[in-house]
Amino acid sequence: MARGNWRYGAIWAWTLTVVIFLYLPAVCLLLASLTESRYFIFPISRWGLDWWGKTFASLEIRALFETSILIAGCVTVVAVTIAFFGALAFARYDWKGRALYQRIVLLPIFFPQSVLGLALLLWFSALGVDLSWKSAIFAHLVWIVPVVTLVISIQVYSFDPALEEAAFDLGANRWQVFREVTLPVLFPGIFSGALFAFLLSWGNFPLSLYTTGADTTIPEYLYAKMVAGYTPGVPVLGTVSTASAAILLLGGYALIVARRRRRAASED
Amino acid sequence: MTPAPDRTRRKLSLGAWHALPVIVFLLLGFVAPLLAVIGYSVMPERTFGIWQPPTLENYVTVFTGTSYISFLWSLSLAAATVAILAVICYPVALGLARVFGRWSSALTLVFTIPLFVSENVRMYGWILFLIKNGVLLGTLKSLFGIEMDSWLFTRGVIVFGMVYVYLPFMLFPMTLGVSMVPRETRDAAFDLGATRWQVFREIDLPLSMPGVVIGFLLSFVLAVGAIAEFKVLGGQQVIPITHDIEIAFTYAQNWPLGAALSVLLMLVVGTLVLLVLRRFDLDAILGRR
Numbered sequence: 001m002a003r004g005n006w007r008y009g010a011i012w013a014w015t016l017t018v019v020i021f022l023y024l025p026a027v028c029l030l031l032a033s034l035t036e037s038r039y040f041i042f043p044i045s046r047w048g049l050d051w052w053g054k055t056f057a058s059l060e061i062r063a064l065f066e067t068s069i070l071i072a073g074c075v076t077v078v079a080v081t082i083a084f085f086g087a088l089a090f091a092r093y094d095w096k097g098r099a100l101y102q103r104i105v106l107l108p109i110f111f112p113q114s115v116l117g118l119a120l121l122l123w124f125s126a127l128g129v130d131l132s133w134k135s136a137i138f139a140h141l142v143w144i145v146p147v148v149t150l151v152i153s154i155q156v157y158s159f160d161p162a163l164e165e166a167a168f169d170l171g172a173n174r175w176q177v178f179r180e181v182t183l184p185v186l187f188p189g190i191f192s193g194a195l196f197a198f199l200l201s202w203g204n205f206p207l208s209l210y211t212t213g214a215d216t217t218i219p220e221y222l223y224a225k226m227v228a229g230y231t232p233g234v235p236v237l238g239t240v241s242t243a244s245a246a247i248l249l250l251g252g253y254a255l256i257v258a259r260r261r262r263r264a265a266s267e268d
Numbered sequence: 269m270t271p272a273p274d275r276t277r278r279k280l281s282l283g284a285w286h287a288l289p290v291i292v293f294l295l296l297g298f299v300a301p302l303l304a305v306i307g308y309s310v311m312p313e314r315t316f317g318i319w320q321p322p323t324l325e326n327y328v329t330v331f332t333g334t335s336y337i338s339f340l341w342s343l344s345l346a347a348a349t350v351a352i353l354a355v356i357c358y359p360v361a362l363g364l365a366r367v368f369g370r371w372s373s374a375l376t377l378v379f380t381i382p383l384f385v386s387e388n389v390r391m392y393g394w395i396l397f398l399i400k401n402g403v404l405l406g407t408l409k410s411l412f413g414i415e416m417d418s419w420l421f422t423r424g425v426i427v428f429g430m431v432y433v434y435l436p437f438m439l440f441p442m443t444l445g446v447s448m449v450p451r452e453t454r455d456a457a458f459d460l461g462a463t464r465w466q467v468f469r470e471i472d473l474p475l476s477m478p479g480v481v482i483g484f485l486l487s488f489v490l491a492v493g494a495i496a497e498f499k500v501l502g503g504q505q506v507i508p509i510t511h512d513i514e515i516a517f518t519y520a521q522n523w524p525l526g527a528a529l530s531v532l533l534m535l536v537v538g539t540l541v542l543l544v545l546r547r548f549d550l551d552a553i554l555g556r557r
Contacts, residue, residue, distance in 0.1 A: 008367050010359075011359050011360075011362060011363040011367050012363065012367070012368075014359045014360065014363075015359070015360045015363050015364075015368075015375065018356065018360055018435070019375075019378055019379075021432070022378075022379065022382050022432075022435065023382075024393070024394075024397060025389075025390045025391075025392070025393020025394050025396075025397065025432075026382075026385075026390075026393055027393075028393045028394075028396040028397045028402075028403050029389070029392065029393045029396065031396075031403065032396050040396060040399075040401075040402070041401045041406065042401060042402055042403050042405075042406030042407065043406055043407065043410050081289075082289045082290055082293055083290070085286040085287070085288075085289055085290070086286070086287060086289065086290035088283075088286045089283050089284070089285075089286035089287035089290070090287075091551075091554070092283075092286075093282050093283030093286065094283065095281075095282070095283025095284050095287075096283075096284070097283075097284060097287070098283060098287075099550075101287050101290075101291070102550050103542075103545050103546075103550075104291070104294060105290060105294070106541075106545060106550075107298070107538075107541065108294065108298050109486075110485065110486060110489050110537070110541045110545075111489070111493075111534075111537065111541075112489065112490065112492060112493020112494075112510065112533065112537065113490075113493060114493055114495050114510050114513075114514070115493060115510070115513065115530050115533060115534065116298075116301070118305075118513065118514075118517055118526065118530060119301035119302055119304065119305045119530065120297070120301050121517075122301065122304045122305055122308050122523065122527065123300055123301035123304040125316070126304050126307070126318050138297060139297075141293070141297060142293075142294070142297035142298050142301075145290060145293060145294070146290075146294075149290060150554070153554060154554055157551075157554060199383075199384035200383075200384065202384065203383075203384045203385050203386045204386065205386045205387065205388055205496070206495075218386075219386035219388060219389065222386065222388060222389055222392075223386075223388045226388065226392055226500065234392065235392075235396070238385075238389040238392060238393070241385060241386070241389060242381075242385045242389065245381060245384035245385055246381045249377065249380065249381055249384065250377065253377055
């Protein structure tokens, strides 16, 4: 399509503008964290890393990291396990209740999370469950299992069932087929699903707010500090949580690309 | 690509068997909590148990009170958000689906990263940008000597915040939709002498509709449930329905009233979602690579 080069240019320019718009707050957080003073006044007169030092020395903050990572880790393991089978039912097998099942899986995603958090609070209280990081894991899963099911499903759609049939015909048993054919072929989807699970749990606020009880995650702590008044500790932690999400995601993506290249090379 | 047309009895039961863990989990973690909300909504005022004789007094309170104002604010600001997002995202979706080529997946990643940062944190970044003596106003003042009032704590900035937070939820389904339009169909239309506008109206729009509508639905539903934008950026200029619900659950300690409000919100959202999702073939939307 040679007839629209200026259009391509306009689309590029617009997209880059949107990207800047998306990352502007992160840049502001970073700038605000690099000051020596107690208050935020721009342009910054005295640059420094004082608040980074103070934040990382704090034991309270370390405990927050542990809670957040613990929750996100457990959520990842459980979500990927359940969602793997869920995705096969979603995209691989043609069965009677499938259309209905697909819609049920989507419902929790299309649902306001603050209301979902409150609903879970009521449910836990009706059951007499004590709120802690464990109930938060359950709450995160309600939203994350459907998301991961979708992410893995997209990979499953491109999976050719004939590969499994061929392995069966060659005399492999069910476990062998699963381990040697299904799992490696679906691996990129499972891996992205795991990344999504971890990161969505890591950044979640509305579900944690009502279901963690006395335990606190990083987004909850940040919210409490924001409401209480300004401290440069908030930009520091905000920058850390943004940067760690970016590094995990970019690293994961690099791994997938490297794996694809290696496979392509070994097939040549 | 559609799944294998494998209709033997063995496969039927296999599919249901694989779906079982997800279904059981969602029954316990999604359906049961929603039933609990409905249960609480018919309990007498300010009770915390669920085994009292049912009553409809909370719904009477809601309908005779002023909650409808919050409802209208939530719905109308969400609608405004969706409209603005549609305009912002469509060119980007076109780019991701047709123009950027091998840059497309890297850019998709760039658009994904903000999803994983809690929205409070990102709102806070905007506060630092917009506040008096912040990044924007501070720079204007020191470089040009211009002093302006901050844009924070207005209705406009609430919509701005929602547009910002929900952008990926519009963008990704829209991109899926746009990439469902076959290139050959468009080329054929151009060859037959169709104008750019005709191709957009007769081919691009109808064929990308499933993804576009899902983007509308997803961002609308999430925006109706928004609360942080109103509190952090809007400074309580406008009270959304989610805030009414939260107040009922926390300060007012009136769980049944909060539950009744939640049931009404769930009805609005649920009806909308079910109506829209019923119409689309999800395999066709998600199955494309």
